[in-house]
Amino acid sequence: MKYFDHAASTPPHPEVIRTIAEVMQAHYGNPSSLHASGEAGFKLLKKAREVCAGTLGVQPSEIVFTSGATESNNMAIKGAALQYRSRGKHLVTSMIEHPSVYESFRQLEGFGFEVAFVPVQTNGTVDIETVMRTVREDTVLVSIMHVNNETGSIQPVAEIARELKQKYPRVLVHVDGVQGFGKVPLQLKDSGIDLYSLSAHKFRGPRGAGLLYVRKGIQLFPLLSGGGQESGVRSGTENVPAVVGMAKALRLAKEQEAEHVRNWRKVRERLVEGIASLPELELNSPAEGAPHIVHFSFPGMKPEVVLHCLEEEGLEVSTKSACSSKTSEPSRVLLAMGKSMETAQSGIRISLGDEHTSEDADLLIEALTKAVKRLSGLKGGLK
16 A cells, blocks of 8 residues: 555654664653653653754754644643733634644634634735734734645745744744644744744654744743643653654654655656646645645545545545544635635645655556546536
């Protein structure tokens, strides 16, 4: 079976698996304990923090380890909103954010905050001027994702952060970097970005590990109370093996970024050409999108039918994002881009990994062509 769902989760790197196994076996002491085993675990955490910070170009004290992107996003958004609520209760985000961001803002609305959901253009990107016009004197936080998890549209987060800091220096800027890290370059230091979320299993690290960059000087209201780990922001015993594995995966992903991006662009170009040659399909990813994601729709056709046709040929793709794929709702992202309901209900996402080649793209297009030919007569009858 060939796997084309790397935006949902990537296979752990063999070196990461080996590292995690070694740490699990040899370093089981609680890193908060004072004995030698605890101290050994603490040293590993410290080293992992230094590696993560060095890879991202920030300070080790600015790294908070979490269980993944959902926790990082919740911590950044709710932690900032609650900590700085004396400044105001106005928050800004976009209409195409991942559910862990979108639902965090919905929850804050229930707590009395006012949230502005900025629309996107037809190519799936937010307009900088629209964001700037939405921000007010009482805005506390602006949160915009780097790369959209469904279509791969790249948001101008660095430009937004820079302009915001010039005009509204007290407004905090959060970026969900989950789909962008290792695929689309982004400089954190001196960028104006205050908070940045990552998840390890999106770059060949383990599931259950993530991090949040918190710029020095920013305080977050802790969502978890307890022993005060992670500088009091995130209580709970740290998952040392997973954190060490994440640090290794992070470093490897950054070191190999240029090589991977070159390959992804080549494979993506082949896929886009193949999809464009099938008039029954509608390409949703912008031409200038992220190198590892291609999204299209088969209007009038249930996406799971296409997915299973491809699966019969030994190919695994996804419908929408993994976090939304089990709901029958149309894609919120595609509707925000102005797509029709038929298009929004029939999206398929192909996401690439390090191992994919142009021959894999040809195989996928061949299987897709067969599926389209087989299913075209059923359009409309499957709704």
